[in-house]
Structure formats: C-alpha cells, structure tokens
Amino acid sequence: MGSGRPSVTIIGSGFGGLGMAIALRRAGVEDITVLERADDLGGCWRENTYPGAACDVPSHLYSYSFEPKSDWSRRFAPQGEILDYLRHCARKYDVLRHIRFRAEVTGARFDDGENRWEVTLADGTVHRTDILVSACGQLSRPAWPSIPGIESFGGEIFHSATWNHDYDLDGKEVAVIGTGASAIQFVPQIAPRVHRLRLFQRGAAHVLPKPDYAYPPAVRAVFAKVPFLQRLSRWATYWTLESRALAFTRFPQLMSAVDLRFKRHLRHRVPDPEARARLTPTDPIGCKRILLSTDYYDALTRPDVEVVTAGIEAITPEGLVTADGRRHVVDAIILGTGFAATEFLAPMRITGRDGRDLHDAWAEGAEAHLGITVSGFPNLFLLYGPNTNLGHSSIVFMLESQIRYVLQAVRRLARGDVRRLEVRAEAQRASNEVLQRRIGATVWDRGCNSWYTTDSGRNTNNWPGFTFAYRLATRQLREADFVPQPADAR
Template sequence: MAHGTSPSIAIIGTGFGGIGMAATLKADGHDDIVIFEKADGVGGVWRENEYPGAECDVPSHLYSFSFAMKPDWSRRFAGQQEILAYLEDCADRLDVRRHIRFHTEVMSAAFDDDAGQWVLELSGGRRHRADVLIAATGQLSRPAYPRIDGLDDFAGEMFHSATWDHDYDLNGKRVAVIGTGASAVQFVPHVAAKAAEVELFQRSAPHVLPKPDYPYARGAVHAFRTVPGLLRASRWATYATLEPRALAFMGFNRLIKPYEKRYERMMNRQVVDPDLRAKLTPTDPMGCKRILMSNDYYPALTRPNVDVVTESIERIEPNGVVTADGELHEVDAIILGTGFAATEFLAPMTITGSGGVDLNDEWRDGAHAYLGLSVSGFPNFFMLYGPNTNLSHNSIVYMLESQFSYVTGAVDALARSGARSMSVRRDVQSQFNDTLQNRLAKSVWADGCHGWYTTADGKNTQNWPGFTFAYRKATKAFDVDRYDVAH
C-alpha cells in the first residue's frame, strides 16, 4: 500500500456495527468502503427478529449512536420496528447506504500474503479484494436449533423466533414453546393471548425483573428535541445509572441483592399458585445467566390455557412432544425460543489468515481476540462485538463506538505508514486473554451455570468482565507497537 493511501475496506453486515463503523470511517475521511449484506435490507438482528413483542432491554436514548441521537423515541424501551426504522434512517442520513451491496453473502475470506489483501468469495461465485476486512456480523445472527431427536419429523407448523411465520394463525391452536430465554419472555404473552393451549417447555427458569418502561409524553419529546443538551444529558444519566451494575457481576455479590428482592417481589405478586411459583424459581445464581425484563411474562404463565412443563424433552414425534416421563404432549405448532449460536463467532464463514491458518483451528479451544477485535495471524482483520465484548449491564452500542474509534485508528495507521499489513502480536494477545480469563473466573458467570455465555467446555467467550469505561480507555488509541507490521 502506498504511503498516505487510504486502504480499501470491506465490512460484513449492516446492523449497528456495520452502519456505525462505516459512518465513523467516512467521518474520518475514508470512502473506499464496500459493505456486504446477505439480506435485502439493513438492520441485522433487528431486521431478523420481528416476532410479536420484540423490543430492547436497554433504554432507547443509550441504545443509539452518540453521533446520531434520536429525540423522538416513542417510549423508554423501543420496540423492534422503531429500532429498525432508526437504523434505516441512519444508513441514509450518514451516507452509508450507497456503499452496501445487498443480497451478497460472504462465503469465505482468505488473506493473500503476497498482496497484503483479503480475498472474499461471495455468493454467486463473485470475488472481492480489500486491504482491510471488518466483520460486523455480531453474536446474535445465527439461530440456534435444539438437538432433539425427531425434530425434523414434526408434522405440524414449526419455526424459530428469529424466523417467525406471520402467516400462521395461532388462534385456537395448541402450541408448544421450547425455551425460556429473552425472546420467549417477550413473545410468550402474545402467543398465550391467541392460542387455545400453550405448553412452555422450560429447561431452567430465568430471573425476570420488572421493566421500567413507559411511553414518552408529547411534551417530553418536544423538550428532547428543542432544549439544548437535554437529550445528551438523558443519555449520560442512563449510562450513569446502568454502569455501576458491573460490580454486581464481578464478585461483589451483595450488590445483586436489591435485584433479587425486586425479582422476588414481582414473582410473589404476579404468581400466587405455589406450585407454579416453584417451577418458575431459578436454581442458578442471579446474573449467572442473562437477567430478563418483562411486566407481562409471569401473568401470561398464570393463564388457564398455559402450562409450564419442566420435564425434559425426550423426542419429537409427528404429532407432538414426548417428555422424559413418557407423556406425549399433542400440539399443532412448535415455536423454538432457543436463542442463537452466540459462541460460534463468524460461522458459517471460513476465515483463513496468514500462511493458510484457519480461524476455526485458532479457536478450537474457544474464541479469543485482543480487545475482542484482533486475532494474531489474521492481519488487517477486525471484529466488532467480538469475543468477550458482550455486556450484562449496559449498552452494547457504547462498546461498539469504542471499537469504531480503535479500528479507525488502525486504518489511519495503515494509511500513514504505507504498511502492507498489521497483525496483533501473539504475546500481546495471550497476555490480554490470560488476564481476562482470570477476571472472569472470579465473576458470577463462573458459578457453574450453563448458558449461551460459555462454550460446551465452560469457557466464557462472550462477556466483558468489568466497566465499559475501562474498555473505552483500553481502546482509546491504536497502539501500533502491539502489532507486527509488514511493509
């Protein structure tokens, strides 16, 4: 790459990560950008997850870009359609849309050592070269399907929450819901209001807190729009309220007690039946798995047409679900609320680094990266929302903006130096991840529960063990000395 030349950049995905990354690069003067999107529109997880009741569990003023704030959110916690509309608007007003190639899936990417470029194999047999590759596919892009015998034998209607069949009429139907994660907590009340019978198959009970949601009054929206600094003040007040909760996950267990009390009060108030309450009482420590928020989940489970089944599922038959006690639960439809393959970063793409090293081989013991962004042996390659950058206490958009700044600094360094490639040093990566895993070992996530934060072997590849402002400090400036540079 010639000294002072702006690198060519390929970005995969058009969710918050892809749109925000492109906008930040453009604001820094980089315009040689191509964004690949396999679907026909932007939005990522907010485009795909359009199930009834889909909404965010982070307040809207913080779950949005600091450089593209929106004063007229309709409510404190926005729903899927409003968030999708926001991302579509951002793609337009930040001049990102013209860089997007829709209906184009990246099948594989391989680093060409001689040219110092990434070679992307695209759907339809096409090929694209770029100096820098940025993966913005996120952790929640691939639905996870349960491994249950006979799943493909079911003769009725079956779909995952991320591929909701809106043409299927649930009215009067017998419905089985498998899974009790964040999606199920949101859609079960809507299914229960329509279906004749709902059987909710629960492997483990989640902790559910009341959701402090409300619509914004017209006067409040007007004030956010017209009073200088008010919207940004609301954003930072929200951040300041959420950020201290990080301590509760990092070994300061007494700090989670108020949330346990809040959960217990809501459970006792909304679930009167002691047998049902016993079924819905979690056995894992609070925070070990994702804490959920809903005001209508528990009331939905008390409806006479809803039954919570805690017997494990043995198999699926053409006409229903068979549990370990031998009972056949006959149903017309099965809805899978089984979440996403979060620990399988970048799958099903094949990413091949310097010297032909396969990223899957590099990650055979679990995904890892320096700052969740760079992997040694994979030059000029960056991930957004990569390993160990997920949060349980604050907004991922804040984390993404920290990553935008760091990656832009890396691209600037490439342009200034005229270097062909930069790859994070292995000793730097190892030291970072050793420290990270030591901190995770002292966290609530290490208390023995099995959820989507950990691999099958128990390694936490998802969560950031600490404050988001600490992550922002760590990513504030790109340090080229931590990278091997090839000219």
C-alpha cells in the same frame, strides 16, 4: 494497497457495520463496501420481528452517540422503531450506496503476497479488499435444538428469529421451547390468541419488572427543542446501568439485593406456591442473562398456559414427548432457543496468514486482543467480537469504542509505511489471560451453563468490567502490540 487509500470491506449492516461505515465516511474514507447477506440492512433488528420484539436497554443509550433521536415512542424502543432508526442513519450519512445487498460471505482468505483479503461470496464471486471488518455480531445465527425427531414434526415449526407471520396462531395448540429473552417477549403476545400454550422450560429465568413507559408528546417535544436534556438522559441512564457492573464483575455478593427484588416480583405476580416453585431458578442470579418483563408471569398464570418442566425426549409428527411419558399433541412449535453466540464468524471459513484457519485457532474457544484483533490474521478487525458482550449496559457504547479503535488502524495503514497490522501473539495471550482471570471473579463463573460459555465452560462472550474501562483500553491503538511490517517487506 494504494498509498493513502486503503479499501475497507465490512461484513454485516447492523449497529456495528453501519456505525463503522458511517465513521469511515466521516473520516473521509471513500473505498468502503458493506456486504449484507439479506436484502435490507438492520442485522438482528431486521431479522427478529416476532410479536413484542423490543430492546431491553433504554432507547436514549441504545443509539449512536452522534445521532440522538428525540422522538423515541417509549423508554425501551420496539423493534420496528430501532430498524427505522438504523435506516434513517444509513440515509443521513450516505452509506446506502456502499452496501451490497444479497451478498452472503462464505469465506475470506488473506493473500500474504498482496497483503489483501480475498472475500468469497455465495454466488462464487471474489471481492478483494485491504482491510476486512467483521460486524456479524454474536446473535446472528439462530440455534435449533438437537432433539430427536425434530425434522419429523408434521405441523408448523419455526424459530423466533425467523417468525412465520403467514401462519395464523389463533385457536391453535402451540408449544414454545425455551424461556430466554425472546420468549418472554412473544409469549405474552401470543398467549391470548392461541387455544392452549405449553411452555417447555429447561431452566427458569430470573425476570425483573421492565421499567418501560411511553414518552408523552410533550416530553418528546422538549427533547427535540432542548437537546441537552436528552444528552443528560443518556448519561444518567449510562451511569445508572454502569453501577450494576460492580455486582456482575467485582462483588457478586451484591446480587443478593437483586435476588430479593426478583423474589418479591415473582411472589407478587405468581401467588400459587406450586407454580412459583416451577418458575424459581436454581442458578445464582446474574449467572445467566437477567430478563425484563412486566407481563411474562401474568401470561404464565393464565388457565390456558402450562409450564412444562419435564425434559423433552423426542419430537414426533404429532408433537412432543417428555421424560415423564406425556405426549403433547400440538399444531405448532415455536423455538425460543436463542443463538449460536459462541460460534463467532461461523459458518464462514476465514483463512489468515500462512493458511491458518480461524476455526482451528479458536478450537479451545474464541479469543481476540481487546475482542478486536486476532494473531495470525492481519488487517482483520472484529466488532462485537469475543468477550465484548455485556450483562449490564448498552452494546452500542462498546461498538463505538471498537469503531474508534479500528478507525485508528485504518488511518495507520493509510499512511503507507506499513502494509499490514497483525497483533502479536504474546499481546493477545497476555490480555486474554488477564480477562479470563477477571471472569473467574464474576457472577458468570458460578457453575451455570449459559449462552455466554462454550461446551467446555469457557466464557467467550462477556466483558468482565466497566464499559468505561473498555473505552480507555481501546482509546489508543498501541503499535507495540502489533508485529512490525514495513511497506517494502514481503
């Protein structure tokens, strides 16, 4: 490492990667490389272009604190606007020149002697760096279901995160598998276009009305002329959402009030008792992600839409076969089956100190100190890492907390008197024991299977507390948490 000039490499160019690059640029760090596997930036907001794609966190909070946007078209921004916002930020803060597009990372190995990371790309080239930051996120790898015969289907099949816009859905027989956050957005959009839609539901979701609305031009003009009002809107939104953490993480019994609201909404939107029964979840509310939509239930009550609750036994060249023996002949299958959220950094192979494999280190479930650093992997930092997801607020707030923490680490290494920062195993173990104990008191630990948990039932995704508590915990990088490594040590 050159004294005072550490090189930093970031994997991914979504909110986390761009935010990290911008923070480094603003701090005067110039040796920055952002490795992006695609030919454009944006992360999940580049990938998810399905009809109706939008955020479920209000726009004023789902944006960088240092770069407010006064002209959001709606309270909940659509996908295209968020992607444009990220492109704007990359241009304004001059980070585009640091991004290497079409540079997919397949693995990284820590060189103990040189205290540097060797990052291998899909084309076989090796990129060397002092500090490696993973900003891949938790929702970057679409999950395909393991259904017998899925590869034999003769029609069109695609995942919502890789939407085939060239395929014309008009007048088609369409099957949708999954009822998660993506499905509740695209199903209402495609239902009026297709001839018939069958929604295959493994478990009903809790869906609340989305308080969305367009910002009138006059309101946007006021936000532009009086920036304080937008900051006020941001903080009012923040504290409104933050209060919900009490029900998610401290007093799950408070969820009963939310459950009553859900039942009223379902009863109002789905008057038929039989249909309502099919759409009534069996899991405690909040145990899985609570979804927001004002038109999902309206779409499901259309005469040309059927909710199928029988399990899928197999997929054939013509369609699907369910456990009740029915054969569903369809032209297309759309997978709304979410992401491999608990498989952090996969399929990359990350090898740390003394040849330690990250996949092996995480055999019992991913964990990191504060979701950012992992023992045995010096100078490696994670953004949106294990147990930093939220059920109640904006991940951008969490990312900015992590970015500030990583920036402190970069500055510490830049001083030149230490060659590496590696979190102590005992510090990581202690923080995760507290974290998992707190998760046991949350609504997520109520016996349901969700994308928050591994197959063994360990919650590796969510932060069991307030976001301001996380910000306080990451406010100061504590050198006592790290193994000392003098600059002249080998």
